[in-house]
Amino acid sequence: MAKKQTSDDTSQQDIHVTLKPFLGMKPGLYLTIIYALLLALIIYLVLFLPGIRKNGSHLRFSVHPAGAAVYVDGQYAGAAPCEVFVSRGNHTIVVSKPFFEPAEMPMTIKGRVFASLIAPRRLAVPVDLAMKDPQGLLSARFEEVNKWALIDRVFYNYQVPPVLTDTVKDLSAAGNAGSAAAAEWISVLPAVVSNEYILKDYIDAASRTVTGNGALSPLQAVSMVRDAAVFIDSGGASALWLGSILPDVQKKILQETDWYKKRVADYVEKIKAAEKSVSDEIAASLKVSGISFSRIPGGNFLAGGDRAGINTRNIEKEKDVPFPSSVPGFFIMDYEVSREEYAMFTAENPEWRKENLDALLKEKLVTGDYLAVDEAASENPAVPADSQYNVSWWAADAFCGWLTTKLPPSLAGDYEVRLPAELEWEWAAGNRLPADFTDGLWEWCGNWYYPEVFFFPALWDKLDNNPQYRGTEKSVRGGSWANQPGSIKNETRGSQPPDWCTPFLGFRAVIAPKK
Numbered sequence: 001m002a003k004k005q006t007s008d009d010t011s012q013q014d015i016h017v018t019l020k021p022f023l024g025m026k027p028g029l030y031l032t033i034i035y036a037l038l039l040a041l042i043i044y045l046v047l048f049l050p051g052i053r054k055n056g057s058h059l060r061f062s063v064h065p066a067g068a069a070v071y072v073d074g075q076y077a078g079a080a081p082c083e084v085f086v087s088r089g090n091h092t093i094v095v096s097k098p099f100f101e102p103a104e105m106p107m108t109i110k111g112r113v114f115a116s117l118i119a120p121r122r123l124a125v126p127v128d129l130a131m132k133d134p135q136g137l138l139s140a141r142f143e144e145v146n147k148w149a150l151i152d153r154v155f156y157n158y159q160v161p162p163v164l165t166d167t168v169k170d171l172s173a174a175g176n177a178g179s180a181a182a183a184e185w186i187s188v189l190p191a192v193v194s195n196e197y198i199l200k201d202y203i204d205a206a207s208r209t210v211t212g213n214g215a216l217s218p219l220q221a222v223s224m225v226r227d228a229a230v231f232i233d234s235g236g237a238s239a240l241w242l243g244s245i246l247p248d249v250q251k252k253i254l255q256e257t258d259w260y261k262k263r264v265a266d267y268v269e270k271i272k273a274a275e276k277s278v279s280d281e282i283a284a285s286l287k288v289s290g291i292s293f294s295r296i297p298g299g300n301f302l303a304g305g306d307r308a309g310i311n312t313r314n315i316e317k318e319k320d321v322p323f324p325s326s327v328p329g330f331f332i333m334d335y336e337v338s339r340e341e342y343a344m345f346t347a348e349n350p351e352w353r354k355e356n357l358d359a360l361l362k363e364k365l366v367t368g369d370y371l372a373v374d375e376a377a378s379e380n381p382a383v384p385a386d387s388q389y390n391v392s393w394w395a396a397d398a399f400c401g402w403l404t405t406k407l408p409p410s411l412a413g414d415y416e417v418r419l420p421a422e423l424e425w426e427w428a429a430g431n432r433l434p435a436d437f438t439d440g441l442w443e444w445c446g447n448w449y450y451p452e453v454f455f456f457p458a459l460w461d462k463l464d465n466n467p468q469y470r471g472t473e474k475s476v477r478g479g480s481w482a483n484q485p486g487s488i489k490n491e492t493r494g495s496q497p498p499d500w501c502t503p504f505l506g507f508r509a510v511i512a513p514k515k
Contacts, residue, residue, distance in 0.1 A: 374503035
């Protein structure tokens with residue numbers, strides 16, 4: 001019987017799709033129209049719609065000095081150098097920076113519809129701002145760098161900004177006058193250069209005052225090294241200052257040099273040779289509004305500690321090295337200002353009463369504890385029972401201004417009541433006149449706190465007598481009942497923000513000739 005034949009071949013059938021006419025148009029025609037419409041839509045979306053929706057120009061601002069704020073019609077747009085889109089039409093552009101004359105520019109901005117996404121319309125806007133207040137700039141920047149000088153540690157995400165270098169760059173807008181102001185400013189900055197980061201910024205800024213923000217030429221480099229050598233050999237403790245702020249590796253290298261060892265040895269000998277002397281002024285006392293003052297005669301002394309034990313002291317590790325100083329005579333209060341005495345002041349000056357706390361807080365003249373009674377301080381036997389604490393520097397300064405109006409005719413006009421300078425306070429405390437100044441309350445001093453000024457005693461007068469060198473904290477001396485007994489010496493320095501009110505801090509005043 002014959003087998004039935006089977007086949008593995010699968011029959012395949014071609015499939016044909018036939019488009020029907022649409023609205024009387026053959027497929028070839030309407031497909032062409034569809035493709036053309038899609039292409040037109042893409043061209044519209046890419047080349048025309050962006051220009052219609054965002055019609056205007058991109059303005060590229062390059063401003064000297066850098067960092068100026070750009071405003072378009074009163075709205076902040078960015079900090080130069082920057083690129084800002086401005087819509088088509090009439091606008092007012094303002095470029096401003098503190099201490100510079102603002103530049104106001106009415107501008108008619110054009111736009112581009114075609115291909116603005118691919119090739120936007122750009123316009124360069126160079127602006128040179130004119131310096132308006134160079135002294136105000138220097139004062140603000142000195143205060144800012146002083147704030148950074150008080151920071152003990154710097155972290156990766158909390159870096160010290162190049163305040164000094166930026167300031168010198170900004171001053172270049174003032175021409176020769178700015179260069180002269182920058183050179184004067186640079187000369188006092190060592191008093192606040194307290195760490196390696198500010199030191200690097202200081203060196204960069206100082207070099208720019210020589211080069212005019214350009215590259216350092218060989219002759220300029222020689223001049224800068226020469227000036228640095230003169231500065232370091234100027235008779236102060238500059239070598240010790242440099243060693244105190246360098247990183248450990250560089251510090252060790254410096255301290256092993258013969259140059260450094262000789263200057264430290266010379267400075268120690270200078271300290272040993274310093275003589276303490278008191279003028280022959282007649283001791284006296286007086287009262288102003290019932291407040292007792294004793295006369296402190298002028299004299300010479302070793303600020304920062306006496307010569308006793310100088311051979312065993314390691315001044316290379318001391319923050320405030322001793323230096324010979326001279327202080328004219330003055331009167332100082334026998335004790336810290338009492339609550340009763342401060343109440344006399346507020347009775348005649350109601351703006352300083354505790355009831356006016358909100359207004360004082362708004363003006364940042366005090367903190368919330370102003371004139372508050374602290375139970376721990378009141379019960380501590382180390383604190384005089386009637387001492388006025390929780391009083392800010394601004395309040396203490398106002399008290400002194402009020403007491404100046406109460407001076408007797410023999411002193412009125414030529415003398416003033418004020419807070420003591422640090423050196424006056426230390427001189428009075430060292431003479432134990434009229435009493436021990438330590439362990440009761442810290443006491444406000446009149447001057448701003450410059451952390452490195454003891455290395456550069458020649459800068460004291462220049463800093464204290466120029467209001468542009470404003471710091472961020474005021475100096476305090478004396479220690480308080482919260483410190484371990486004997487841990488605070490007459491030469492121990494401290495600082496507090498001037499609005500700070502604390503139960504550990506009071507004040508006493510001096511009477512001295514007007515500056």
